[in-house]
Amino acid sequence: MDGITLPQVVLFVSTMAVAILSPGPAIIAASRSAAARGRAASMPYAMGLAVGASLWCLFAVFGLSALFRVVPQLYLLMKILGGAYLVWVAVQMLRHAADPLAMDGETVTGPGFLRGMALNLSNPKPALFYGSVLLSIFPALHGIAALAIYLVALTVEVTFYAAVTTLMATGPVRRRYIAARTWIDRIAGALIGALGVSLIVRH
DSSP states (O other): OTTOOHHHHHHHHHHHHHHHHSOOHHHHHHHHHHHHHOHHHHHHHHHHHHHHHHHHHHHHHTTHHHHHHHOHHHHHHHHHHHHHHHHHHHHHHHHTTTSOOOOSSOOSOOSOHHHHHHHHHTOHHHHHHIIIIIHHHOTTOOHHHHHHHHHHHHHHHHHHHHHHHHHHTSHHHHHHHHHTHHHHHHHHHHHHHHHHHHHHHOO
């Protein structure tokens, strides 16, 4: 396909895998939801996280990263708003860390698809990744080639979050989560809160 070679795609997917596996608010939230609620209730949330992250690829393809370079104040505003949302998520986790939770089976509902999208759209980690890596690997990306790369990104994101949710919802993982839930949620909330605060103050 014009503008894309197989080595470029392999490099892109490999770099994506490393970036996704590095700790961040989305992986913490996906893991916690799956361990707390089970696979069925958490999968829509995971898919929202995947789609939200992949949209940053679409934004990069259509020049949002270039816009951030031209208007750095816009990127600063995004970081502040995103940081504020992550702090809000962290506060909710800390407030409810000690709440009783029925763990006999899977719960019926979880945070939901839109909540997952909102978290990753407020998360500058995928924005920075796609804005810097995508255009360096594919400097002349446009047209059908751009759409193809977005579909690759979406596939990788969906596969990863589905795998994490499935793994974290298994019986042994959930039993360990039950035993230490309050402290796990407090630590996860503190980490997400720290990430949010760092986005606000590091500008």
